[in-house]
Amino acid sequence: MKTIRSDGSTGLPGHCVDVVLLYDILHHLESPDDVLHELHRVLKPSGVLSTHDHHLKGDRLQQAIESSGQFQLTRAGTLTLTFAPAG
DSSP, rough: OOOOOOOOOOOOOOTEEEEEEEEEOGGGOHHHHHHHHHHHHHHHEEEEEEOOOOOOOOHHHHHHHTTTTSSSEEOSSSOOOEEEOOO
């Protein structure tokens, strides 16, 4: 397991990450689309993006993730949303 604290390039090769946990951070990012692009780049096609943000509830969080066109919702839990890489 590796923790990456970056709002830009991770330096990781493409399609090498199984799971990304993005919790209570999206609302802090200056360029969330850039971060989502990088997460999409490094996630394996079978990878998972799990997210929750107490400032972006429900539909707002889903819209923030899906608006990049790079992720699609696969599961809406009680507190978390789970996405898969699109395309």
